[in-house]
Amino acid sequence: MNDIPCENCKEFYDLQKRIPISLPCGHTLCKVCLADVFKRLSYIKCPVDSKKHFLKLDDFPTNFLVRKLISGEITTYASSSQIAKPINTEPVMKKSKSTPDNADTSSKVIYFFL
Ligand SMILES: [Zn+2]
Numbered sequence: 565m566n567d568i569p570c571e572n573c574k575e576f577y578d579l580q581k582r583i584p585i586s587l588p589c590g591h592t593l594c595k596v597c598l599a600d601v602f603k604r605l606s607y608i609k610c611p612v613d614s615k616k617h618f619l620k621l622d623d624f625p626t627n628f629l630v631r632k633l634i635s636g637e638i639t640t641y642a643s644s645s646q647i648a649k650p651i652n653t654e655p656v657m658k659k660s661k662s663t664p665d666n667a668d669t670s671s672k673v674i675y676f677f678l
Pocket residue numbers: 570571572573574575593594595596597598
C-alpha cells in the first residue's frame with residue numbers, strides 16, 4: 565500500500581470514500597473534496613489552480629494510476645527495491661565449501677563412470 569495524500573485536504577486517498585479523481589486540468593483530488601466543492605458551487609473549481617470544470621461529479625474519471633498505487637497493485641521504484649533486498653538465495657551453493665576435498669574428488673569419479 566502506498567499512502568498518497570490529496571492535494572487539497574492532505575488526507576490519504578482510499579478506495580471507498582476518498583477515491584482519487586482526475587480533473588481536466590491535470591490535478592487529482594479526492595472525491596470528498598470534489599463533492600464538497602460541488603455542493604457549494606454546483607461546478608468543480610480546482611483548489612490548486614482555480615480552474616473551473618463544468619461537469620457532473622460522476623463524470624470526472626477516477627485516476628487509475630493513483631488508485632493502483634494506493635491499492636498496492638503497482639509499487640514505486642523505491643518500495644520495490646526495499647522488497648527485493650532481503651531475498652537471499654546463496655546458502656544452497658555455499659554448503660559444498662564446508663565439506664572436505666575428497667568429497668569433491670569422489671564426485672569427479674562418479675562423473676567419470678557416467
Ligand atoms: Zn481531498
